[in-house]
Amino acid sequence: MEQFYAIAITIIAASTPLLIAALGELVVERSGVLNLGVEGMMIMGAVCGFGAAYVSGNPYVGLLASIFGGIAMSILFGFLTLTLLANQVATGLAITLLGIGLSALIGESFVGQPIQRLPNFHGINILIVFSFVLTALVSWFLFRTRTGLMIRAVGDSHVSAHAMGFPVVGLRYACVAFGGACAGLAGGYLSVADTPQWVENMTAGRGWIALALVVFSTWLPKRLVFGAYLFGTISILSFTVQTMALGIPSQLLSCTPYLVTVAALVVISRNRQLLRANTPACLGQPFLADR
Amino acid sequence: MMKKLLISAGALALALGMATSAHADGKLKACWVYLGAIGDMGWTYQHNVGVEQVKKELGDKVETVVVENVPEADAAGPIERLARDGCNIIFTTSFGYMEPTLQVAAKYPKVMFEHATGFKTAPNVTTYNAKFYQARYVEGVIAAKMSKTGTAGYIVSFPIPEVVMGINSFMLGAQSVNPNFKVKIIWANTWFDPGKEGDAAKVLFSQGADIIVQHTDSAAAITVAEEQKKFGFGQSSDQIKFGPHAQLSAAVDNWGPYYVRRLKELMDGSYKSNMQSWDGMAEGTVAMAPFTNMPDDVKAMAQKTFDDIKSGKLEPFTGPITKQDGSTIGEKGKPLAAGDILGMNFYVKGIDDKLPQ
Helix, strand or coil, X not given: CHHHHHHHHHHHHHHHHHHHHHHHHHXXXXXXXXXXXXXXXXXXXXXXXXXXXXXXXXXXXXXXXXXXXXXXXXXXXXXXXXXXXXXXXXXXXXXHHHHHHHHHHHHXXXXXXXXXXXXXXXXXXHHHHHHHHHHHHHHHHHHHXXXXXXXXXXXXXXXXXXXXXXXXXXXXXXXXXXXXXXXXXXXXXXXXXXXXXXXXXXXXXXXXXXXXXXXXXXXXXXXXXXXXXXXXXXXXXXHHHHHCCCCCCHHHHHHHHHHHHHHHHHHHHCCHHHHHHHCCCCCCCCCCCCC | CHHHHHHHHHHHHHHHHHHHHHHHCCCEEEEEECCCCHHHCCHHHHHHHHHHHHHXXXXXXXXXXXXCCCCHHHCHHHHHHHHHCCCCEEEECXXXXXXXXXXXXXXXCCCEEEEXXXXXXXXXXXXXXXXXXXXXXXXXXXXXXXXCCCEEEEXXXXXXXXXXXXXXXXXXXXXXXXXXXXXXXEECCCCCCHHHHHHHHHHHHHCCCCEEEEXXXXXXXXXXXXXXXXXXXXXXXXXXXXXXCCEEEEEEECCHHHHHHHHHHHHHCCCCCCCEEEECCCCCCEEXXXXXXXXXXXXXXXXXXHHHHHHCCCCXXXXXXXXXXCCEECCCCCECCHHHHHCCCCCECCCCCCCCC
């Protein structure tokens, strides 16, 4: 029982940052913006969170700072793509590269320093609880509120939404900032709560997994929980299987989370209707107001 | 035609002039190529600690240049650039730099090259490595003494000889105390991913291990050990800050003495190239962090093991060594040949894992 609990906690801890970052990106994509900079925003959140926690000695201050770190990067993305109408794919990739480099620069003096980690109760910390609250909130907000409807309308047809008098660019800015906040917080989770230390490139590709999970979930928050936990569970179980020394190649086990996620993606994509109903039709397209 | 020749001659003279100008102020230019960033707190960081020692000890007699984040696949360009820029000696600090180093070295016979952890030399290429497995043996002794469950968890990166000899040495050390000692192994298939390393540590602890050993680069595992009130060993550098109550010791890569020695040799003319250098505890290249969080008798035993290896009285790989499949290697009472250790591709008896081939 104790062993089961320990494994379960490990799975939850591994899945939480994916879920938080992906929830943010889901809202961004629902508004029709494709921000591939999740990894960059996440690593900036990690370094800002760690730095603030280190300087202040308070992990909660660190989490707050990680949110702002992510927002700062996302606003830069928003300015380039929404105001200057730069290509979203290229800009997102640039944000990721910038984030990795900039975070290394900022974090130089934090390397090898310990901080006080975010407190937890038998392995459950406040962010784990928050990730579920956030899922419910995002789901409710997108599908049960007027603003949520507006966001989805903007994502499906920004021209119609504009004609209806919706502030397309303003809404998109808000969504992009929310995405940045979530990615930043996910980064802060890694550097302040999960493995309390700063090392360069510590997000190690989790931002990209979060991005993939959004598509996996067909832009539905509840499915996102399923996707994030599927990925987290298989990652951890592949380790557990290794300790049993069954002789299964570890390389194969290491790639099972990806294989299973791709397989699930294929199965879901077979339901064309569902996919069409939920894919934001304007995803990645620039919007010029006076067209 | 004549004009062309003159121009070439002029260009040549200019090039020669530039080449010698590097020596004009009598300074030796030593250059390093790093795979990672100095901030990785592991492999690259420790090489840079060595460079810092060079700066401290040799001061203004040596000009140092370091290049970080050089991918193994594109290393030839940056290495050649350093050779062209007047470096007298270039240290390339990752296994994957082997071919690019040899390739550039062939073009610049006057420049000395030193390649870390490789096995191919040339007239101006020396390889250097350290017997990190020696420290693993000491860790094995400590682990077997300290473990209540008789099981250690071992997080590893890739099945290369360097890693395999570490696991074996650790187990031989542990078995010297407790013949039934067990180890659970997780291949993370990465050198560096703090989240993944931390997860692996959590899984190992949940599977009954109460001591964690790692051959990956971050301090994540030791932070997990600290939180779960278990024990562990730091890797590459002293990680006591991350596990003040958890770290028992740490294997520390200490390249400084080697770098200082080689540069001094280069300056006074006693430098020899085309060698394979493999230093260990005796030369100070393999060091260990203080033995902490353990009772005095364990500490004394660890210290004795360390001293014996350092003095050469004890060699972790002394024959005959029984392999996992029951066959043996090595002659009785004699250390294993260097080649057998450097190419190690088998587990010793007592390891339940199956070695990925």
